[in-house]
Amino acid sequence: MTRSPLDLDQETMRRLGHRVADIVSEHLGTIRKEPVIASLPRAELGRALARSAPRHGVDFEELISTLQQSVFPYHAREPHPGFLAYVPSCPRFPAVLGDWLASGYNFFAGVWPVAAGPNEVEIVVLDWFREWMGMPPTSGGILTTGGSAANLAAVVAARHAAIEAGGDISRLTIFTSEQAHSSVTRAAWIAGIPRENIRLVAMDEQYRIVTDELERAVAADRAARCTPFMVVASAGTTNTGAVDPLQEIADYCVAEKLWLHIDAAYAGFAALTSKGKTKLSGIERADSLTLDPHKWLFVPFECGCLLVRDTAKLTSAFRIMPEYLTDVQPGEEEVNFADRGEQLTRYSRALKIWLSVNYFGTDAIGRAIEMAMERAMLLEMLVRESADFEVLSPAQFGIVCFRARAVDGEDARALDALNERINSRVVSGGRYLISSTRLRGAYSLRMCTLGFRTTMDDIRGLFAAIEEALAAERHRPG
Numbered sequence: 001m002t003r004s005p006l007d008l009d010q011e012t013m014r015r016l017g018h019r020v021a022d023i024v025s026e027h028l029g030t031i032r033k034e035p036v037i038a039s040l041p042r043a044e045l046g047r048a049l050a051r052s053a054p055r056h057g058v059d060f061e062e063l064i065s066t067l068q069q070s071v072f073p074y075h076a077r078e079p080h081p082g083f084l085a086y087v088p089s090c091p092r093f094p095a096v097l098g099d100w101l102a103s104g105y106n107f108f109a110g111v112w113p114v115a116a117g118p119n120e121v122e123i124v125v126l127d128w129f130r131e132w133m134g135m136p137p138t139s140g141g142i143l144t145t146g147g148s149a150a151n152l153a154a155v156v157a158a159r160h161a162a163i164e165a166g167g168d169i170s171r172l173t174i175f176t177s178e179q180a181h182s183s184v185t186r187a188a189w190i191a192g193i194p195r196e197n198i199r200l201v202a203m204d205e206q207y208r209i210v211t212d213e214l215e216r217a218v219a220a221d222r223a224a225r226c227t228p229f230m231v232v233a234s235a236g237t238t239n240t241g242a243v244d245p246l247q248e249i250a251d252y253c254v255a256e257k258l259w260l261h262i263d264a265a266y267a268g269f270a271a272l273t274s275k276g277k278t279k280l281s282g283i284e285r286a287d288s289l290t291l292d293p294h295k296w297l298f299v300p301f302e303c304g305c306l307l308v309r310d311t312a313k314l315t316s317a318f319r320i321m322p323e324y325l326t327d328v329q330p331g332e333e334e335v336n337f338a339d340r341g342e343q344l345t346r347y348s349r350a351l352k353i354w355l356s357v358n359y360f361g362t363d364a365i366g367r368a369i370e371m372a373m374e375r376a377m378l379l380e381m382l383v384r385e386s387a388d389f390e391v392l393s394p395a396q397f398g399i400v401c402f403r404a405r406a407v408d409g410e411d412a413r414a415l416d417a418l419n420e421r422i423n424s425r426v427v428s429g430g431r432y433l434i435s436s437t438r439l440r441g442a443y444s445l446r447m448c449t450l451g452f453r454t455t456m457d458d459i460r461g462l463f464a465a466i467e468e469a470l471a472a473e474r475h476r477p478g
């Protein structure tokens, strides 16, 4: 039997696979010694890689060596203990292996008959999430590429339900807040909601939707013969970790027959802790809910999730059955995940979740989430103890926002610029990656403490680095 040259023998596959396992385990095992971020301008990187694909194959070691020299060094190391920017993704190793298994088997997790095993794993994982969030057994969903895709599928499902109910798309209006993640607005754009029909409801001092304002905005739209159809609340905003008043908003949405979507991409898994559960009270009332396992469930990119209270509403928005797929109809109780989202061909994201949650158990994961919240509280305390800094938004889940205080009548622009320079100094030190945001227009340092490798000492070290950066800036000539 002649073998295809593309078909490696078992021993070669094992050797190459071990090589990769060694590289990844060394990377993760020694990550603390690496800089948290390194980058190069395009002009330099552009020269590092051959521009045309070779006609003849290149030795694997040579390829690995190119990657090690010219690719791997130049990135922000999300699993690094000093990575406190944006929303860190710090995957557990068994989850990484789950991804590798999913690719190795190349399951086609779009339809039931060709991947019954992996599809069942996805149903199990979605059931876990549903139970953790307290949603009813009628709920179901899908694992997506991320939170943005989950928000998009939710808006599509809600729009579909509104149109089925007789709505005219040009009159549909959607309500969210300025603090909602930008993917909500983008989802509305993609779903064909006219851009001028996106309402950003006023917020309170703590960046939460004011329910009275929501009610007023909906009433004004109805008076103007628009059709309010959906409210998107946040349970853990990206900027500050704020949670909208979920119970109040849910009461209102039930009374007014509005679809309530809750974006809990980042904070949702805090429901695995008792404190988080209390803060997220009301999340279980969502008509649809976004979660992002690649954030606080410690699995690698890409992995989001949408849960919908009435699964039939999701299927009704996405299901289509062309003749070339009639062989892969699901049976009773079986799921074609292609009927719940935009992807037909999709890999099994469930495997990495299933493997890593089973490997550690929910107690250990809940504890890791709790510790992330404790780190954020420590950071807030250090800021409050310092006369030179002020908290702009306190620790909520794993996020704290603060800035250096103004001195001697320093104006707003100078203060923003000072804090920007502090950020740059800290980042250029190579040990910590932090990021910034703007809160009511003011530049704010923003830190997110989710990564499980980050210790309390790292937080103290980070704050010391920030204090040093401020001191250096204050004594900077000119």
Ligand SMILES: Cc1ncc(COP(=O)(O)O)c(C=O)c1O
Residues within 6 Å of the ligand: 087, 145, 146, 147, 148, 149, 151, 181, 183, 234, 236, 237, 238, 263, 264, 265, 266, 292, 304
């Ligand atoms: C609250 C919230 N929603 C949605 C998203 C978008 O998720 P993703 O980047 O996975 O698409 C994020 C990302 O940080 C987020 O924090």
